[in-house]
Amino acid sequence: xxxxQPPSATKILVIxxxxxxxIVLTTPVVRAMKNQIQNVELHYLTxxxxxxxxxxxxxxxxxxxxxxxxxxxxxxxxxxxxxDYVVDLHNNHRSRQLTRRLGLPCFRYNKVTCQRDIxxxxxxxxxxxxxxxxxxxxxxxxxxxxxxxKGLDFFIPEGADFDEDDLPMVFEDGFVAIVLGAAxxxxxxxxxxxxxxxxxxxxxxxxxxxxxxxxxxxxxxxxLGDRAYNGCGKYNLYxxxxxxxxxxxxxxxxxxxxxxxAAFQKPIAVLWGSTIPEFGMYPYIPGxxxxxxxxxxxPLHCRPCSKLGRKSCPRRHFKCMQNIPxxxxxxxxxxx
Numbered sequence: 161x162x163x164x165q166p167p168s169a170t171k172i173l174v175i176x177x178x179x180x181x182x183i184v185l186t187t188p189v190v191r192a193m194k195n196q197i198q199n200v201e202l203h204y205l206t207x208x209x210x211x212x213x214x215x216x217x218x219x220x221x222x223x224x225x226x227x228x229x230x231x232x233x234x235x236x237x238x239x240x241x242x243x244d245y246v247v248d249l250h251n252n253h254r255s256r257q258l259t260r261r262l263g264l265p266c267f268r269y270n271k272v273t274c275q276r277d278i279x280x281x282x283x284x285x286x287x288x289x290x291x292x293x294x295x296x297x298x299x300x301x302x303x304x305x306x307x308x309x310k311g312l313d314f315f316i317p318e319g320a321d322f323d324e325d326d327l328p329m330v331f332e333d334g335f336v337a338i339v340l341g342a343a344x345x346x347x348x349x350x351x352x353x354x355x356x357x358x359x360x361x362x363x364x365x366x367x368x369x370x371x372x373x374x375x376x377x378x379x380x381x382x383x384l385g386d387r388a389y390n391g392c393g394k395y396n397l398y399x400x401x402x403x404x405x406x407x408x409x410x411x412x413x414x415x416x417x418x419x420x421x422a423a424f425q426k427p428i429a430v431l432w433g434s435t436i437p438e439f440g441m442y443p444y445i446p447g448x449x450x451x452x453x454x455x456x457x458x459p460l461h462c463r464p465c466s467k468l469g470r471k472s473c474p475r476r477h478f479k480c481m482q483n484i485p486x487x488x489x490x491x492x493x494x495x496x
Contacts, residue, residue, distance in 0.1 A: 171201045172303075173238065175258065176249045177226055178206070179343065180397075180416030183213045184423060185444065186249050187313035189296045192305050193247075194219040203241065205234070205258075212397045216315040226254075235261045245303070249296050269299035276439060276467050283461070285438060292440040309446040312423035314401060321402035328389055330364050336493060337404050337421075339412035340376055340392055341369025344469025346434035347413040350481050351376050353431070355383045360490035363408060366391050368400050368417065409496045411489065413481075414469070418443060425451060427496045429489050432456040433481045434473070436464045453492050457483045 176186045201221050208225040248255045248268040259266045275286045297307045342348045364387045367377040371393035381388045401420045410421040411429045422443040443452040
């Protein structure tokens with residue numbers, strides 16, 4: 161597609177409705193558009209529940225919130241803004257419906273839905289060998305916007321971070337953050353695997369996640385004693401992200417906090433379950449590939465079993481997570 165020459169003063173709406181990690185992955189495009197399009201005014205549309213992810217981003221001039229209970233209301237609000245272009249980085253039925261109602265020139269990213277479906281259902285990999293961030297940039301190429309290769313952004317407002325003095329004394333010499341939470345069960349690291357890894361790590365661990373994994377955290381603390389601290393359900397998004405920023409290393413599944421950790425350029429050990437890195441959602445840390453490592457069971461004939469994750473393992477064995485060697489994960493993390 162040929163490049164356009166945007167008007168001297170351009171107003172652009174970026175759409176990414178969910179979720180935390182996917183929104184964080186749009187930040188390189190947002191930054192590049194702000195820096196590379198002269199006099200651009202950037203607005204961002206996301207779900208109300210994800211406002212915090214973009215609220216403090218200095219490259220965004222205004223945030224609009226999508227209320228899923230009343231989706232038509234936002235259309236009239238957006239029409240009054242008189243945008244020049246829409247950049248749809250979600251590309252689902254809701255975002256497409258919105259762009260049709262706005263009736264504006266739209267640049268939309270390729271979700272490679274067909275290739276992902278073929279990979280899940282037939283285990284044939286025709287996926288492009290690029291990161292989803294690169295596909296986001298393909299969408300804005302007509303606006304003459306290019307990747308600056310500076311990685312992801314996540315901004316914590318002043319005063320909203322976590323006070324490291326509130327950590328237990330055993331954390332004074334550093335700690336490893338382990339993310340227990342995930343939207344889907346088959347992306348979560350099993351309790352037994354966390355205990356096995358935690359018992360080998362050289363440093364204590366901070367467990368992060370929502371209230372839904374609080375009891376799992378308590379069982380891990382019961383098994384590991386004062387080597388583990390259960391932060392699940394105790395901190396808001398900004399505080400949890402601040403803890404990631406302070407950690408020596410992060411162990412996580414395929415989750416939103418994985419991408420926040422990548423924004424802070426932390427060493428990241430990723431344990432892959434029902435999804436695979438080839439979907440293009442692995443940690444995005446340009447120029448620092450050594451800062452993360454993907455741990456997965458390959459080959460495993462039933463992987464991937466989902467594009468997004470499942471409530472439970474359809475084969476009931478969960479080998480994709482259970483068979484990842486804990487010693488390999490711990491040895492890699494202990495280097496940091």
